[in-house]
Amino acid sequence: MRILFFGDIVGKLGRRALATVIPEARESLQPDAIIVNGENLAHGMGITRKTLTEILTLGIDAVTSGNHISDKDEFTAILTERESRVIRPANYPPGVPGSGMCTIPVGSRTLTVINLMGRVFMSENLDCPFRTLDTLLQSAEVKQSNAIIVDFHAEATSEKTALGWYADGRVSALLGTHTHIPTADARILTDGTAYVTDVGMVGGRDGVIGVERQGPLKGFLTQLSTKFEVLESGVAQINAVLIDIDPASRRATAITRFDREISIV
Numbered sequence: 001m002r003i004l005f006f007g008d009i010v011g012k013l014g015r016r017a018l019a020t021v022i023p024e025a026r027e028s029l030q031p032d033a034i035i036v037n038g039e040n041l042a043h044g045m046g047i048t049r050k051t052l053t054e055i056l057t058l059g060i061d062a063v064t065s066g067n068h069i070s071d072k073d074e075f076t077a078i079l080t081e082r083e084s085r086v087i088r089p090a091n092y093p094p095g096v097p098g099s100g101m102c103t104i105p106v107g108s109r110t111l112t113v114i115n116l117m118g119r120v121f122m123s124e125n126l127d128c129p130f131r132t133l134d135t136l137l138q139s140a141e142v143k144q145s146n147a148i149i150v151d152f153h154a155e156a157t158s159e160k161t162a163l164g165w166y167a168d169g170r171v172s173a174l175l176g177t178h179t180h181i182p183t184a185d186a187r188i189l190t191d192g193t194a195y196v197t198d199v200g201m202v203g204g205r206d207g208v209i210g211v212e213r214q215g216p217l218k219g220f221l222t223q224l225s226t227k228f229e230v231l232e233s234g235v236a237q238i239n240a241v242l243i244d245i246d247p248a249s250r251r252a253t254a255i256t257r258f259d260r261e262i263s264i265v
Contacts, residue, residue, distance in 0.1 A: 001033075001106055001109060001111065001244070001245040001247050002029070002030065002031045002032050002033075002242065002243070002244050002245075003031060003032065003033050003034075003035065003111065003147070003149060003173070003242070003243045003245065004031035004033070004034045004035070004240055004241075004242050004243075004258065005034075005036070005149065005151075005173075005175055005199060005241050005242075005243065006018065006034070006035070006036040006037070006199070006202055006238070006239070006240040007037055007177055007180065007182070007199035007200040007201045007202060007239045007240065008038075008039060008040045008177055008178070008180055008200075008201045008202070008203070009036055009037065009038055009040060009041055009055065009201070009202045009203070010040045010180070010201050010202065010204065010209075010210035010211075010230060010231075011040065011041070011042075011043050011044045011203060011204075011210065011230035011232065012043070012230070012232050013204050013210075013230070013231050013232050013233065013234070013236055013264050014040070014041075014201065014202040014203040014204075014210070014236065015041065015051060015054055015055060016236075016264050017202050017203070017236035017238055017262055017264055018036070018055060018058065018202050019054075019055075019058055020262055020264070021202075021238050021260055021262065022034070022058045022059070025240070025258065026059075029242055029258065032106045032107060033061040033062070033104065033111055034058075034059065034061055035060070035061060035062045035063070035064065035113060035149065035151075036055065036060055036063055037064045037065065037066065037151060037153070037177045037199075038051075038052065038055065038063040038064070038065060038086065039064075039065040039066040039067070039068040039153070040068060040201075040203070040210070041055065042071075042072055043230050044210060044211060044228070044230040045068045045071040046068050046069065046070070046071030046072035046075060047065070047069065047072060047074070047075065047078055047086065048072050048074050049074055049077075049078065052078060052084060052086065056085065061085065061104050061106075061111075062085050062087070062102055062113045063084075063085050063087070064086075064087055064113065064115045064151035064153070064177070065086060065087065065088050065089070065115060065153070066089060066115075066117055066153030066177065066178055067089075067117060067122065067123075067124055069088045069089075076097045078098075079097045079098025079099075080097050080098060085102070085104075086098070087099055087100055087101060087102050087113065087114075087115045088100060088115060089115050089116055089117035089129075090114060090115055090116055090132050090133075090136060091116055091117060091126045091127040091128065091129050091132040092117075092126060092127070093126070093127065100114065100115050100116070100132070101113060101114040101115065101136060101141075101142070103141055103142075103145055106146070109146040109147070109247050110145045110146050110147075111145065111146065111147045111149065112141065112142050112145040112147070112149070113148075113149050113150075113151070114133070114136055114142075114148065114149070114150045114171070115150075115151050116129040116132060116133060116150060116151070116152050116153070116154075116163075117129065117152075117153045117154065118152065118155060118156060118159045118160065118163075118178075119154075119159070120155060120156035120158070120159045121155040121156050122155055129152065129154075129163060130162075130163060130166055133150070133166070133167060133171075137170055137171075146245075146247035146250065147172040147245045147247060147250055148171040148172050148173075148250065149171070149173050149175065149243070150171050150173065150174045150175065151175055152164075152174055152175065152176050152177070153177045153178045154176060154178055155178060155179065157176075157183075157197050157198075160174075160197050160198070161197060164193065164195040164197075165189065167193055168189040168190060168191045168192070168193045168195075169189075169190075169191025169193060169251075170193070171193055172192075172193065172194065172243070172245045172250050172251065172252050173195070173243045173245070173252055173255065174193055174195050175194075175195075175196055175199055175241060176196060176198040177198060178198070179198045179209070180198075180203065180209035180210055181198055181200060181201075181209070182198060182199060182200030182239040182259065183196060183197040183198045183200075185197050186241055186255045186256070186257055187255065188252055188253075188254070191251075192249065192251030192252055193251070194241075194243045194245075194252035194254075194255035195255070196255065196257075199239055199240060199241055200237070200239025200240075200259070201237065201239055202236065202237070202238050202239065202240075203230075203231065203236060204230070204231025204232075204234055204235070205234070205235040205236060205237040206231070206234055206235055207231045210230060211228040211229060211230050212228070212229045214229075215228040215229060216228065233264055233265055235261055235262070235263055235264075236262055236263075236264050237259070237260075237261055238259065238260040238261070238262065239257075239258075239259055240257075240259070241255055241256065241257055241258065242254075242256045242257075242258050243255050
């Protein structure tokens, strides 16, 4: 089983870059399923029906998210419609709309996608991602699946690395998202889990994690609240990882970075 996972898709530039690269990726990599993190789809913050439809038409099989999932008014409807293929972090408190995991068919097999969010340096006060993962892995749905991919949306590299080791041998891959900065540590852990601290993003290269430079610079220099504008043209960086999984053992056999840069006018 071969899974292609794209980091956070940031705004219009990210959506257009994704649409441009998907045909090449399908032909050259031949993935069995494509997953993206979509919490930044709508101008960098949240998901709308319009932006979701735009990427689903590309043949995306599942959409993970993170702390910006509730930034748009449509989030409740999107999360409660199974056909949206969108999940939110499973360690949100009870009562939050949507689900923290989904299982999708991949040919004659099944793939479970789990979404978790970190707590270190994050403003949300969520349940423990470690214990939440323990609970999810006990479900019949997960036990029957041929592969398990976890998107861990977190800030701290230490928390991501720790959860990677905690999940080692119990999930097929644990992939970090959120910082928009790709890391160079993609590897197979001791007991067969593919791991990377952060996949990166699909968004504007020449800004600050996908937004125009002026806003963040002003904020750092003045310590005042500033407005961030998402880059909508220019060079897009495209960060993804390709994971090969043995469905018999549910262990990963390879993880490879897929990184590109393209110009979007």
